[in-house]
Amino acid sequence: MTAAPAAVRRRILADLTPLRASADFRRLWFGNTVSWIGQGMTSLAISLQVYDLTHSTFSVGLVGLCSLVPLLVFGLYGGAVADTVDRRKLGLASASGSAVLSATLAAATFAGFHHVWFLYAIVALQAVCQALNAPARSSMIPRLLPPEQLPAANALSSMTMTSGTLVGPMLGGLIVGLWGYQAAYLIDAVTFGAALYAMWRLPAMLPDRKQDPAGGTGRASVLDGLRFLGTRPNLRMTFFSDLCAMVLAHPRALLPAVASLWYGGDARTTGLLVAAPALGALLGGVFSGWQGRIRRHGLAVLLAVASWGTAVAVFGLTRDLWLGVAFLALAGFSDTVSMVFRNTMLQAAVPDEMRGRLQGVFIVVVAGGPRLGDFVAGSVADLTTPAVAVTGGGVACVVAVGLLALRWRAFAAYDARNPTP
Template identity: 85%
Template sequence: MTATGTPARGPRILADLTPLRLSAHYRRLWLGNTVSWIGQGMTTLAISLQVYDITRSTFSVGLVGLFSLVPLIVFGLYGGAVADTVDRRVLGLWSAAGSAGLSAALAAAAFAGFHHVWFLYGVVALQAVCAALNSPARSAMIPRLLPPEQLPAANALSSMTMTSGMLIGPMLGGLIVGYGGYQAAYVIDFAAFGAALYAMWRLPSMLPDRDRAKGGRASVLDGLRFLATRPNIRMTFFSDFCAMILAHPRALFPAVAGLWYGGDARTTGLLVAAPAVGALLGGVFSGWTGRIRRHGAAILLAVAAWGTAIAVFGLTRNLWLGLLFLAVAGWADTVSMVFRNTMLQAAAPDEMRGRRQGVVLVVRAGGPRRGAVLARVVAGVTTPAGA
């Protein structure tokens, strides 16, 4: 029998939707997060296009990522500590409302013809602050809404949310900006936050255990000390760093597209999209993850698969084979993320879950950027294939 009381029908292949059926709170949270992620993907592209339209400078567009990265790193750990101190529902509600308000400000400025690049940079930085407060609170809620055996399925569904936002959001953003202007993309993003706000509003109070036990004090240093005493959790971060820093080829895609495949910007777009497509398929066909018990071994195998796929991609000169191995790498990344998040959610006590997610946010924000720098340096000293 399955968790819902229906007869088992053999090994599951497609994503396990049991968490969506089991908990109405989780279902609303997942749907709201999915809709808002797509809206944020639209806004991210729209801001980059608007900055380029104002400055005609690719360097200025690159600064958009910097103004987003620094607040995520600075406030990531702090946001996790706050999530272990206050009602997570209230924190999630107010931080989502802040993001919605910033989208409204972007729309109002676009309607008014207020096109100033520093205004856009400021909004991007404030959006990152809201995300740094929202993400730890939202992630820490999930183990309170679902039983432990449903966490792998929930994390697979979350991977589909993130990948959909990265794929669908920019595509819709480009179409909407083309037909309706920047203001249309920002208005739709503002409306999309309504789903996330409704989901947060319907949640019960989410006070962390630490509030009840130790008077509501949560230290970032206490969270780091906790990680120092948990080698299994610590190794999940170490393995993730290895994958992101030592084998992250995205910065080389523009050069690779021309040198290896004789392509152009469209070829670069295919290279960028291939890992995301693989990651989405990894979430869609994730039903088997619920049967795995040795999550640490699964993480190491997935990281090894990621590195192997990237290395083979560096050896092939056939575009379609290259795209295939990049998709395999994206699939492996999803598998690693599912089991890594499950371990972190299950192994960390409730009063540490916010800070744990804050560390995840900092690692995921900083790791790929360091990997991009390393890839460029190694490619400059050797070749892109050597990197």
């Protein structure tokens, strides 16, 4: 009687096989989860401290800009570095840099050194460390696990990122309220110890430089990476499809206005709407056991992006708060599904010596797409109405990804058993 429910749980809930199969991946996953929560605490604490010093929401908004610009500038460069040096050492160095920066924040706050320019500088340097760390870390995963376990590994990694987004700020607000900014910064610095230990226990991760699939100079240059991407339509489609969702149908910037105009709510209503996609994304990771059995990864991406657009479009039509929250959560769930298969394709279909650079492009798209989407949504809403911007954006996303699927039909036929870039 108990075997059947256990089998059902294995089919539905997150597949933990990568954690059981690889001690290196298990340590890396745990270390990243802990450090992501710490970074979420610091992110909120810095925003609160900037507002406390300036009483300006514009100044708080600049925190995001100080993070975005280095991510865009150094994302591609970080990928090239990851394809040149030992990725383990790069991960150690960049994570150590982030830990030192958090410790510096704590020391400065303990010393009473309260300057907004200093906080902006720390945020920018943290983004540089992240731009160097993320391609190295993502490029390691295919070296630690067999290809069939990559979807499960990416689903687990999505839970790490979402936990940091949800749990980190909540803990940060609690800790800042009880013990001040310095406590949040200090805890963040300490949590990096888990990530550093995981990196330190890894074997050497030198890129495989046996061949040059870009047909370029043999050096790990950004241009060679872009040249390689330009000749691989399936890999390009992973980025194009994500841009359809993030640029055309990203309603985050409109949620404060939506909370007031549609639901007659306040800041708490806005917070609920903002949290809904993150909660859906977390559920997408928790209930991801089925994803390991999917072989048509390209088709799964197309359906997930279309589901995102459809959920956003319906959200724009509803005026019931809880129904709106449900559709935003569905959008977040769909985004996780898309991310899992897109990242798996980038890891499985890309030669090892190119993985860092393609992960660098991934960072640029993931960091820049939603910001561009905020601009598009805000501009369309100013010219028309928030309802037109939200629903129209969702419809545009579905139409755009459908046209892309017709243009590059091989993407829908992509088979994980024969990964073709």
